[in-house]
Structures are given as C-alpha cells and as structure tokens.
Amino acid sequence: MDTAVETDRIARNIVINAPRERVWAALANAETFGQWFGADLSGQTFAAGQRTRGPITIPGCEHMAFDVVIERIEAPHLMSYRWHPYPKDASVDYSLETPTLVVFKLADADGNATVLTVEESGFDNVPPHRRLEAFRANNNGWNFQLERIARYVTAV
Template structure:
C-alpha cells in the first residue's frame, strides 16, 4: 500500500487483484460499498448530486450516520463524494462545516489487477479544533478501508 500525505490531504493506494469493473461495482453500488465500508445503505443510490446516508455498522460507531454527497461518477474510473470527516459526535451539528472531498480513482494494471487510489482533500478547511483528529483518524481509516475493499472484491 502506497502512502502520501501533507496537512491538507490524505492519499492511499493499493493494487487489487481484480478487474477495474469489479472494483468499480464495489465502489459505485451502495449495497456493495456498504458491505466493505461498514455502513447500511439499503435503498440508497449513488449518482451525482445525490445525498446518500445510512448508519455505520462498525462496532463502537453504530451511533454515527454516514452522510455523503455524491459529486462525480465516471465508470469505471472515478467516484467522488463530499462528507464531514470523522464526524462521530452525535451531539455535534457538523452541517455548518465545509466538507472534505473523497476521490477514488481506478487504473487497470497488468494481469487483470486494478490500482485503486483514494485521495481525501480539504482538511485545511476543517475547524482547527477538529482538524488533527480528523486527519489522523481518516489517515488510518483509509488504510483499513482499502484492505477491506481488497478483501471484499477478491473473496
């Protein structure tokens, strides 16, 4: 897994032994996305301009609602959405904060594999009191999520 970061963005990549079409389906289909990401997205859709939401299913985070505003979908190579990073406190209204942009890009590689890269940018606009925690937790989180999608599509 490749790692690169600065104060404003996180970038992680992984080479997955699956076709770009298979990885794309796991990213762009809400039910499949939810299966590896850990969120219940039944009845939701991913399409540009759509707000997808559902409860997180990861132990200890069941009180958190996944909220994503889908920006772009270019099958089978790009999916992006905006969200509030590490918005885990049920008592806080995050709606007044700027969102970060999460962009997944897929590049077919040799032997039918796919290079999947996720970039989350815009942390410099996260309120100062939350920025370091959001950056740190999402940095670790994307490493885990890339392993999750790899396991999901290759099982």
C-alpha cells in the same frame, strides 16, 4: 530538504487482484459500497448531486453516520463525494462545516488487477479544534478501508 508535512490531503492506493469492472461494481453501487465500507446503505443509490446516508456498522463506530453527497461518477474510473470527516459526536451539527472531498480513481494494473487510489482533501477547512483528530482518524481509516474493499472484491 523539504520537511513540510501534508495536513490538507490524504492519499492512498492499493493494487487489488481483480478486474476493474469488479472493483468498480463494489465502489459505485451504494448498497455494495456499504457492505465493504461498513455502513447500512440498503435501498440507496449513488448519483451525482444526491445525498446518501446510513448508519456506520463497524463495531465501536455505530454512533456515527455515513453521510455523503456524491459529486462525480465517471464509470469505470472515478467516483467522488463530499462528507464531514470523523463525525464522532452525534450532538454536533457538522453541516455547518466545509466538507472534505473524497476521490476514488481506478486504473488497470498488470495481470488483470486494478489500482485503486483514494484521496481525501480539504482538511485545512475543518475547524481547528477538530482538524488534527479528523485527519489522524481518516489517515488511519483509509488504510483500513482499502484493505476491506480488497478483501470484499477478491472474495466475490
């Protein structure tokens, strides 16, 4: 029996009762992404190689920033970025750390629905003193965020 626990990667998926184009629009547009994710990304765009940054607007997390570098955008099925997971301390320079990779994948599901999968990997490269806390925070956070995008997309 394999009892190994995955510590480097988080993977989640959700079936959203909306067509892929609608889910893609909520994912690939920076301002719209910010609306459901809980970050002020007003006036910004997502483009490969580009940094996008804005304050988190989720109550209790306002001291943190959403700060990513877009890696790939392949409409309408894949978007990925790199970021520093759980940057809770504004006095820390997280740019000295290796970022994790977040990949969103879209696939068609029955009934004009969409399967959205998110995978975040690279936690084994987060400094040991904060690795477990960052993993736990994002492990819970992705459940929360997938519910947020599903509510956003189906309310539009």
